[in-house]
Amino acid sequence: MERVDICVRNPQTHFDSKNNKFMTYEIAVTAKSTCFALPFSTIRRQFLEFKWLRKQLRSDYPYINAPNLPPNLYFSDKYDPSCIAHRMKGLERFLEECIQIKNYRSDTTFHLFLQSDLPLPKLKEQNEGKCDPNFMELVWKQGGKTQPIAPDFWEQFENGAEGKLTP
Known part of the structure; x- marks a missing residue:
């Protein structure tokens, strides 16, 4: 039986070289599916990488209504534990809905996003066929x-x- 379980968990706060604060989320994938290269994986992604993925899927498959991401938190404290929990649930729901879409399930960029720690520039290169x-x-x-x-x-x-x- 084909089955893919996705869990978004373990948020971590980081600081970049300019001391700007940002959050990453761990994505754990357990796949009993021939669609996936790895039976189990964990990687970390930022919210902006999820936004890029959604934009890329919409561009590559314009005839498919891409699932929604949780909203940006402009007027909330995005580092508040309740906001983080809400965002993680929304990101997990987004990925679970993407898995249900056949075209996305077979998309190389989607798989690399979920199961590799390739940084966004390398994901972009791969998606553009430059790798x-x-x-x-x-x-x-x-x-x-x-x-x-x-x-x-x-x-x-x-x-x-x-x-x-x-x-």
């Missing part, structure tokens, strides 16, 4: 992880490591 055809195989061989396993992943890949990446 080396072998790069996805390497990402999946690394369990969807590029950052913690091999910090110089992209350097090794661009120098022709061809599946021999070292941690």
Whole structure:
């Protein structure tokens, strides 16, 4: 039986190099489905990455009504625990509704968003067809992880490591 469970959990507050505050959410996927490369994965994403994904899915599939994301929190304290909980539920609902759409289930960018820690610039490159055809195989061989396993992943890949990446 095909089944995919998605959980958005473990919010974390971060600060960028300019000391701007932002939140990431862990996405845990358990997939008993031939559609998914990994049976289990956890990655972190920011809300702005969810916004990019929705925009990309709408662009790639204009004839499909994309599920809604939770609203932006302009007038609320977006770091208030109740706001965070509400946002996590909305993000989880968004992903669960996306999984129900056949075109999205088979979309490479959607899978990379859910099961790899590729940063947004690399997701964009992949979506535009600008990445080396072998790069996805390497990402999946690394369990969807590029950052913690091999910090110089992209350097090794661009120098022709061809599946021999070292941690």
